Amino acid sequence: MSDSSAPRTAPARLPLADAPQGNALLRSLDGLLSRWLPGQRWFAGKGRPLGGLTLVSATELTPCTAGGQHPGLLHLLIRTRPADGDGTQAPPSGDCYQLLLGVRPALPPALGPALVGRPTEGPLRGRAVYEALHDPRLAGLLLERMRTPGTLGTLRFGRAPEAAIPAGLPARLLTGEQSNSSVVYGDAHVLKLFRRVSPGVNPDLELPLALAAAGSDRVPAPAAWFEAVFPGSGSKAGGGDAPEPLTLGVLAPFLAGSTDGWQLALQSLGHRTDFTSASHSLGRATAEVHTALAAALPTDVLRRPQLEQTATGMIERLTEATAAVPALRPYRAGLRRGYEALASYARRGGTCTVQRLHGDLHLGQVLLTPDPRGRGSHWSVIDFEGEPARPLTDRRRPGPPVRDIAGMLRSFDYAACQHRTGGPWVEEWSRANRVAYCRGYAEAAGTDPMEQRELLLAYETDKAVYEVLYEARHRPAWLHVPMAAIRRLAEPAG
Structure with missing residues (x-):
């Protein structure tokens, strides 16, 4: 996905990636990073013993080893090695993480919490190494680099031909994200940096670019992006000679003044106000995005063998979940009916x-x-990355639109369960907004998801079963939220 408009190739500064310097760099950082990584909110290996680290690539975006008082900016791709026999499902080769490290002789007090450590050997010996995104100066330097298409070592920078990216925008790191990191520049742009990366174009770049090319105004169009390409970086795209890139970051317009749907839904519940008009227009927006994606990218049709296999997979996930969460067991037979209805639909030629x-x-x-x-408001859809815990190949695989719809319907239920008193009014709020969302979708798409009964019921049930397993493992206090849906979905009327 690199930009094709007269890219400029910058001289690579790669002394830190070359042996023996690369080995010396890794030795000097190994202990520091092994202690620091598990404490980061985006680190996916929590609870798994860390066997070690492998340096995949190192690129100086600004000099790190030279003398002077100017901070250096070091880009690393690090692969974690799980400990032998740790009993987990971690990939045998470990996960690959993107790190942006600042390097200074001395760290200002304001950046103290970002400190990773001070290497006692190697090319960065005695210098303060810290999380660079906390440093507005280095975050600003990264934006400046993204304004110019070209390459720097293993890194390749692309930019949309007509994108306007002002220089000198102040940078601030957003907090609260779990799987990635985001930096806002002024009120103009936001940079999303993917922390755990793998070969292949990330859907959060691929799909917004396709939607922008199709003229959709429902998704902020990427202004710039960067990726890593190097020998052995991954499988080869299309069977050619070039390895697939690893998408590292996407710069997109920042929608200043926006409020996400979750906060709006909670406000509606807190003030007992009507939300169905917003849900209806959100359904229309979802349908417009689906329609544009179907026109821009290939589609396919699932017939009996694939749909029966889908139903079988859902039943297997239900079996695994009921084994892990005893609260599900009384509803197992009722939930299976929804999956069996999908298989029956397939046998009837659906x-x-x-x-x-x-x-x-x-x-x-x-x-x-x-x-x-x-003149009203406008819904935009963001974060097309998919579920970060799933492999990238799965996240890029086509699926039925009702899968997205089911996710949104479950979200209305989750919002309703945040109301402190609950009761019939809250249940009616959720039901009314689910119906309004589906009606808005039907008006824009021409097909009503509520008339695709077998598909919608199966996918919503599968989503609720996943939620039960997730909440039981990670947030037991929230288990009642998906269990309320489980009781409803297990009823004979569905």
Whole structure:
């Protein structure tokens, strides 16, 4: 996905990536990073013993080993090695993480919390190494680098031909994200940096670019991006000679003044106000995105063998979940009916169109932006990365649109369960907004998801079963939220 408009190739500064310097760099950082990585909110290996680290690539975006008081900016790709026999499902080769490290002779007090450590050997010996995104100066230097297409060592920078990216924008790191990191530049752009990376174009770059090319105004169009390409970086795209790139970051317009759908839903519940109009327009927005993706990218049709296999996979996940969460067991037979109805639908000749999807659609992934002219508001859809815990190949696989729809319907239930008193009014709020969302979708798409009964029921049930397993393992206090849906979905009427 690199930019084709007259890229400029910069001289590579790679002394830190070459042996023996690369080995010396890794030795000097290994202990520091092994202690620091497990404490980061985006580190996926929590609870797994860390066997060691492998340096995949190192690139100086600004000099790190030279003398002077100017901070250096070091880009690393590090592969973790799981400990032998740790009993987990970690990839045998470990996960690959993107790190951006600042290097200074002395660290200002304001950057103290970002300190990784001080190497006692190697090319960075005695210098302060820290998380660079906390440093507005280095975050600003990264933006300046992204304004110019070209290459620097293993890194390749691309830019949309017509994108306007102002220089000198102040940088601030956002907090609260779990799987990635984001930096906002002024009120103009936001840079999303993927922390755990793998070969292949990330859907959060691929799909917004396709939607922008199709003229969709529902998704902020990428302004710039960068990726890593080097020998042995991954499988070869299309069977050619070039390895697939690793998408590292995407710069997109920052929708200042927007509020995400989750916060709006909670406000509606807190003030007992109607939200169905917003849900209806959100359904229309979802349908417009699906329609544009289907027109821009290949689609396919699932027939009896594939749909029966889908139902079988759902039953297997239910069996695994009931073994792990005893609270599910009384509802197992009722939930199976939904999956068996999908298999019966397939045996009757039913089919299902599949296409590229958002993959993790919920109220937190949509933004409502007021029209500055006072002519209503506009829904935008963001974060097309999919579920970060799933392999990239799975996240890029086409699926039925009802999978996204089911995710949003479950999100209405989750919002309703945040209301402190609960009761019939809250249940009616969720039901009314689910119906309004589906009706808005039907008006824009021409197909009503509520009439695709077998598909919608199966995918919503599969999502709720996943939620039960997740909450039981990670947030037991939230288990009642998906269990309320489980009781409803297990009823004979579905």
